[in-house]
Amino acid sequence: MPVFDYEDIQLVPNKCIIESRSEANTTIKFGPMTFKIPVVPANMATIIDERLAIWLAQNGYFYIMHRFDKENRHDFVKKMHDQGLFASISVGVKQEEYELIDQLSQYDFVPEYITIDIAHGHADSVINMIRYIKKNLPGSFVIAGNVGTPEGVRELENAGADATKVGIGPGKACITKLKTGFGTGGWQLAAVRLCAKAASKPIIADGGIRNNGDIAKSIRFGASMVMIGSLFAGHTETPGDVVEENGQKFKTYFGSASQYQKGEYKNVEGKKLLVPYRGSIANTLREMQEDLQSSISYSGGRSLKALRKVDYVIVKNSIFNGDTI
């Protein structure tokens, strides 16, 4: 089984068939909707809030609201729908989460997307929640995770998940691999490949994206959508606090399983870090789209589909040769 991560892979170019990169189509149909690019900001408290969710939905981007403002989720769905926008929320698996599903069902507030998001998603607790949502909110597109194996993908799909989220421990704010010895950290791209081969529905590659080219690589190895945390953390619109150190501006980014999210040091698998401030998220999203258009042109095609067929080589870290952007 080949084991590699994003930095170990280069995609092999094909003859270009377009006259301008602007002809390359980066849109992706994911569930009931089509989005500008196959990218979703991570459903973490330092990455997304209500304001950014509204902006993303208004501007043709996918979003998944985090689940840490527990009491507000019902109102959030209503607020998005009142503005004619799609609603996309996250849930856990504890008893109160079943009560939220009951409430949404009772008032007929049906979110277009519901993401079941726990650390170890290959679990009966997730399977039961998938079944419960599918029974009570059959109109919602259910994303479930996180998993890191083909068996995990198949079991969640068989339970009724419409998409699965792949990635255990590759995140920048993650310390799972250090604290538990488990996960896809260091071989996330290979795990995406294995999981995608087993999947019969879309998968989201979650965690470990460090450069825009990693988005194209995720698509090459079978992802339909890519979830990104740290690369988005430094923006004006992302909710982390602004910190100044030695005259330089940073924003805080912390893991959802860190003490900063949990409010206590118990079963901690995440840390806090400072990410350089980098202005508006709109510019980063535009650059991601431009870079993806270039990727499509190098693949010799006109749309994301062409990326799936390109050859690749394993170059074991040497591609960087000390280079950074």
Ligand SMILES: NC(=O)C1=CN([C@@H]2O[C@H](COP(=O)(O)OP(=O)(O)OC[C@H]3O[C@@H](n4cnc5c(N)ncnc54)[C@H](OP(=O)(O)O)[C@@H]3O)[C@@H](O)[C@H]2O)C=CC1
């Ligand atoms: N993608 C990743 O690599 C990781 C992501 N995270 C993120 O952190 C957030 C919090 O996750 P999580 O702690 O699961 O959420 P919760 O605290 O809501 O826990 C969900 C449920 O799963 C149980 N649980 C959690 N971890 C395990 C485990 N390893 N084995 C058995 N049961 C478990 C919890 O019980 P109990 O707490 O009593 O064990 C609880 O009942 C999520 O947003 C998640 O995505 C966290 C770690 C890894």
Ligand SMILES: Nc1nc2c(ncn2[C@@H]2O[C@H](COP(=O)(O)O)[C@@H](O)[C@H]2O)c(=O)[nH]1
């Ligand atoms: N192991 C942990 N993983 C976490 C935690 N909080 C979030 N996450 C995962 O990371 C990605 C984002 O990764 P990045 O490399 O783009 O920064 C996120 O979507 C979660 O899946 C955590 O506390 N521990």
